[in-house]
Amino acid sequence: MTPLEAFRDEVGATGPVCVRGGGTRWSVGRDPAADGAGPVREVRAPVGVEAFEPAEMTVRVGAGTPLVDLAAALAEHGQEVALDGPPGATVGGALMVGRSPLRRGRLGEATDALLQADCVGADGVAFTAGGPTVKNVTGYDLCRLLVGSLGTLALVGRVILRTHPIPEASAWLAGPVEPSAVSPLVHRPATVLWDGERTAVLVEGHAADVDDQMRRLSDLGMVPVDPPVLPPHRHRVEGGLSGAGVLEVGAGVVHRDEPATAPAVPNGVAALAARVRDSFDPERRLNPACDPHRVPV
Numbered sequence: 638m639t640p641l642e643a644f645r646d647e648v649g650a651t652g653p654v655c656v657r658g659g660g661t662r663w664s665v666g667r668d669p670a671a672d673g674a675g676p677v678r679e680v681r682a683p684v685g686v687e688a689f690e691p692a693e694m695t696v697r698v699g700a701g702t703p704l705v706d707l708a709a710a711l712a713e714h715g716q717e718v719a720l721d722g723p724p725g726a727t728v729g730g731a732l733m734v735g736r737s738p739l740r741r742g743r744l745g746e747a748t749d750a751l752l753q754a755d756c757v758g759a760d761g762v763a764f765t766a767g768g769p770t771v772k773n774v775t776g777y778d779l780c781r782l783l784v785g786s787l788g789t790l791a792l793v794g795r796v797i798l799r800t801h802p803i804p805e806a807s808a809w810l811a812g813p814v815e816p817s818a819v820s821p822l823v824h825r826p827a828t829v830l831w832d833g834e835r836t837a838v839l840v841e842g843h844a845a846d847v848d849d850q851m852r853r854l855s856d857l858g859m860v861p862v863d864p865p866v867l868p869p870h871r872h873r874v875e876g877g878l879s880g881a882g883v884l885e886v887g888a889g890v891v892h893r894d895e896p897a898t899a900p901a902v903p904n905g906v907a908a909l910a911a912r913v914r915d916s917f918d919p920e921r922r923l924n925p926a927c928d929p930h931r932v933p934v
């Protein structure tokens with residue numbers, strides 16, 4: 638029996654069940670009231686890098702694999718994926734939480750990372766969403782629906798992820814200038830941050846290009862700095878920065894010291910989301926205490 642088949646059998650077809658990854662975001666989207674409703678069986682997804690094709694820029698990996706182990710395997714060939722997280726975080730957990738990386742300007746969103754997901758549905762039947770190569774999906778792109786779903790639509794056993802080359806050079810610069818002054822001087826910055834007084838920018842790429850951009854930014858009064866330590870809580874915003882915090886420019890995310898609350902979901906969207914969940918999991922057995930709409934950002 639393969640690890641994927643063993644995972645399918647462990648999930649089974651009856652009773653509340655969820656996957657436990659590293660547990661680093663266990664409370665996210667979780668309704669404490671629903672948590673007390675009854676025991677939920679916890680299963681673990683398969684672990685290990687199964688196949689890495691550096692030339693194809695894809696990797697097939699068990700969803701229970703720690704991100705650090707995946708990063709180490711990819712780094713041997715100068716590649717990385719657009720998933721990040723604290724020590725212990727797993728590939729499946731990062732995808733199910735679906736938070737995009739700070740370096741999204743270069744790596745893209747978390748949804749772009751997932752090409753194929755081998756899953757077990759609420760009926761205990763295994764299915765595969767997506768495909769092993771970029772852009773070969775016809776019909777509904779289920780992988781996009783799965784990212785950020787907190788394991789409420791299906792439990793993910795194995796995935797194929799898109800990889801990226803690790804940049805040859807990178808540098809953070811910061812200075813008392815507005816983001817609009819920075820953008821004409823940099824090509825696809827990995828991140829631009831704005832705290833209302835200073836802009837910090839992460840430039841990445843070939844060493845000569847990074848040097849060139851650093852020269853232009855230093856003419857503007859920006860200086861090399863260590864990577865900034867951001868306030869711990871992420872808030873969704875529309876438009877610019879208001880109040881204290883650090884804005885991820887162009888991402889609609891502000892990092893603040895105060896905890897964030899989940900934004901209100903329009904009635905129509907909530908009703909549609911409930912129907913989607915019902916159609917995947919009519920008995921609500923998959924991660925029943927979690928609601929992806931309870932996640933702030």
Ligand SMILES: Cc1cc2nc3c(=O)[nH]c(=O)nc-3n(C[C@H](O)[C@H](O)[C@H](O)COP(=O)(O)OP(=O)(O)OC[C@H]3O[C@@H](n4cnc5c(N)ncnc54)[C@H](O)[C@@H]3O)c2cc1C
Pocket residue numbers: 655656657658659660661662663664682700701719720721722723725726727728729730731732733734735736737738739747787788789791792793794924927
């Ligand atoms: C300080 C910090 C920095 C972070 N930075 C980034 C970042 O830069 N980029 C980024 O992408 N993310 C970031 N994150 C989010 C991070 O990706 C998640 O915290 C982490 O990856 C979750 O993994 P986990 O294995 O601990 O999940 P867990 O906490 O174990 O699980 C989280 C949820 O996902 C469900 N789940 C887990 N695995 C599966 C599976 N295989 N199938 C179905 N459901 C599953 C669980 O049931 C649970 O509901 C950050 C988080 C922190 C705390």
